[in-house]
Amino acid sequence: MRARLLLVAAIMLPVAARAQQSVVAAPNAATQAFKSFGPPYGGWLLLAFDSIPASKYDYKPTAPQQSIGQIAQHLEYANYGQCERFSPLRHARTPKDSLADTIKAQWPKDTLIARLRASLVFCAAAIDSVTDAQLGDQLPVGAPGSNQTSPRVRFLLLLVTDLAEHYSQISGYMRLLGMVPPSALPRPAR
Numbered sequence: 001m002r003a004r005l006l007l008v009a010a011i012m013l014p015v016a017a018r019a020q021q022s023v024v025a026a027p028n029a030a031t032q033a034f035k036s037f038g039p040p041y042g043g044w045l046l047l048a049f050d051s052i053p054a055s056k057y058d059y060k061p062t063a064p065q066q067s068i069g070q071i072a073q074h075l076e077y078a079n080y081g082q083c084e085r086f087s088p089l090r091h092a093r094t095p096k097d098s099l100a101d102t103i104k105a106q107w108p109k110d111t112l113i114a115r116l117r118a119s120l121v122f123c124a125a126a127i128d129s130v131t132d133a134q135l136g137d138q139l140p141v142g143a144p145g146s147n148q149t150s151p152r153v154r155f156l157l158l159l160v161t162d163l164a165e166h167y168s169q170i171s172g173y174m175r176l177l178g179m180v181p182p183s184a185l186p187r188p189a190r
Contacts, residue, residue: 034160041163042120
């Protein structure tokens with residue numbers, strides 16, 4: 001029995017030591033995972049909006065749904081809001097930012113895409129400003145003065161989920177328009 005314990009210890013000790021080394025070698029692995037999870041969706045969203053003709057930016061499958069232009073402007077606004085919640089970074093607002101969403105949704109396609117791209121760059125910097133040690137920090141949620149809090153990681157999860165949900169939404173619109181979403185296109189041969 002003692003020989004077995006020694007054998008197990010001899011096998012497990014190097015494995016445990018390697019596991020410790022990998023933790024040390026990969027600081028902020030959790031926050032970097034969020035950063036690597038967001039770009040596929042952010043990139044696909046940019047490709048999707050870029051491939052949809054400007055003449056279709058008013059398209060929405062049914063009256064209650066958002067138009068393509070509304071989705072683009074909403075994503076920009078939501079990205080800044082989410083990323084400001086979990087990081088110390090602040091987006092410098094301009095007078096254009098205070099315009100009604102219905103007006104912003106009518107901006108030219110190139111403007112909407114550029115603003116969405118800028119919000120994604122901001123979010124990448126926001127994620128870089130957070131460490132794994134801060135993911136459990138409690139941040140305020142709810143109405144001011146409600147004293148409700150939630151861990152910081154919640155807002156990173158919400159960001160990635162929002163990007164994925166809106167990519168799914170715009171992919172559905174593209175298919176209804178007879179287009180192929182970027183994630184469904186054949187991948188180039190390596």
